[in-house]
Amino acid sequence: MTAYSRIAGSIRERVLSGNWQPGHQLPTERELCNEYGASRITIRRALQILEQERLLDRRQGVGTFVNSTASKKIPIINTDFFGSISRYAPELTRRLERSARIQVDQQLAEVFGVCVGDPLLTAVRVDSIRDEPVIMDEVSILGRYGERLTNEDLGELDFLSLWQKVENIELDYCSQTIEAVPAERAVARRLHCRPGSPILRETVLLYITGGQAAGLFVSFYRHECFRFDATVSISIS
Secondary structure, three states: OOHHHHHHHHHHHHHHOOOOOOOOEOOOHHHHHHHHOOOHHHHHHHHHHHHHOOOEEEEOOOEEEEOOOOOOOEEEEOOOHHHHHHHHOOOEEEEEEEEEEEEOOHHHHHHHOOOOOOEEEEEEEEEEEOOEEEEEEEEEEEHHHOOOOOHHHHOOOOHHHHHHHHHOOOEEEEEEEEEEEEOOHHHHHHHOOOOOOEEEEEEEEEEEOOOOEEEEEEEEEOOOOEEEEOOOOOOOO
16 A cells, blocks of 8 residues: 555545544645655645545645535546555455355356356455445356466455456456446345445446456445546547
C-alpha cells in the first residue's frame, strides 16, 4: 500500500464513520504532514483522491472541508476492481467461504458454450471492510482453466492477474451487466442486510483470447457502499 493510499484510507474512515461531519474543516496540509509523518506532496495526493470521490471539498485559499453532498460510496472504475479497491478502499479484505469442483449444469453449459457434465470450479467469497461484509461473489470457472488454482489463489483480491499467471491464459474481454435487485435470503445473510432490501448485482462473463468464455462472476454489492464509474470513447458517424 502506498503512503498516500494509506493516508487517504485513514481520512476516509474518519469521514465515513462520522468522526468528521459534513462541513467539518480538515487540519491544514502542514498539520496533516506532522500527524502522518508524510511530505506535503503525499498529503496533497491523498486529498486529491478523496476530492475525486467527492468526500472532500478543497477551496483554494480557504481550506479543505468534508463535502456536505458527498456520496460516501467507493467507486469501482472501468470494471477495474483490484485497482479501484487498492486506491480507494485498501482496508478491504477477502474471505473464501467455500469452493468445490463440480460438473456444468444445463444453464451454465449454455452460458459457457460447453457440454453438460464438463468440469467446473466454483467458489463463494465475501469481502469486508472493518469486519463488515460489503461484497459477496459467486465464481464459476471452467475446469480446464482452473486446474491449478488453489483455495489460497481464490482468496486473493488481485485474483484476475493471478489466475492468468497460474493457468497461463490471457483474458481478452468481458461482458458486464449491473442491476439493482432485492437481496435473496442467502445473500442477505452473508451481507448482513434484510432479505428483499435493494443491492447491486454485477454479472461479468470473462473471455480468453480466441473468444471462449472462461469464467462467470456474479457479485452482490451493498448499494450504500459502492458506485460504478466508467469512461468510454464515443465515435459519432
